[in-house]
Amino acid sequence: MNLTNQHIEFIDNYLRNSGVVYADIRFEMVDHVATALEQQEGDFMENFRLYMVENKKSLLNNNTVFAKQARRRALKALLKTMVKPRFIAVTALLMIIFKFAIDVYEPETIKDALTVVYLFLLFVMALLAKFGLKGGYSKFSVVDKLGSALTSTAYILFVLIRPDKLISDNNWLIGYYTLFTVFMLSGIYTYYTLASKYKLLYDGNR
Structure with missing residues (x-):
């Protein structure tokens, strides 16, 4: 049986309505289901109904597993970004800047200023999540997990x-501010990069 675009869209909508919210996970599941149905003869709706009766529970269990794995993949991608040469250079530059700032300003003043910076970065990330580059992003597992990790952390x-x-020790405070700022900057960069990549890979194939 050859599946049409309408059949593929039907499977996609069914999985979305069943709780498979992440587009990348759903994409792989749609491909899996479509491949299985194409090997059968007869009516699409009847074959699809029978397939889901037998396999829906397994698909939804896989959805949960894949979503958990996405958090580990997100953190791994973030760590890879943080050790890139450009971010190591940023780390060194920030240490110099914070060393100068802490000699001039009170630690509380620096903390308040950084709070504004971090809130701005999170706001930028939220805008990316909602509007994306061109017409908005779908909800991707790794991107979503990275965003929640950045916000909660x-x-x-x-x-x-x-x-x-x-x-109390200024040197430790400089290190804390430096690492945390690099964490936030590399997190936003990774978020943007992954979202763009996933949008091209999955939305571009719809």
Whole structure:
């Protein structure tokens, strides 16, 4: 049985309505289901119904597994970005800047200024998530997990934990500010890069 574009779209919508929200995971599942149905003869709807009766639970379990794996892939992509030469250079530059700033300003003043910077970066990331490059991004597993990791980490390590109150040694405080800023910058860069890549790879094939 040859599947039409309408059949493919039907499978995609069915999986989306069944809770497979991430476009990249759904793309692979649609391909898997379509391949299985193309090997059968007869009516598409009847074959699809029978296939889902037998395989829907397994597909949804795989969806959960793939979503968990996406978090590890997101963190791995972030770490790869942080050790790139350009970000190592940024790390060295930031250490110099923070060393100068902490000699001139109070640690609390620096912390407040950085809070504004980090909120701006998260706002930029939120805009990318909503509007994307051209017409908005679909929801991709690795990108989404990276975004949630950045947001939660920023809140925990910079809002709940006040480094200017917790760390008394200026050298340690410089290191903290440097690493956290590199984490945020490389996170935004990785988010943007992955979102663009996934959009081209998956949205471009729809």
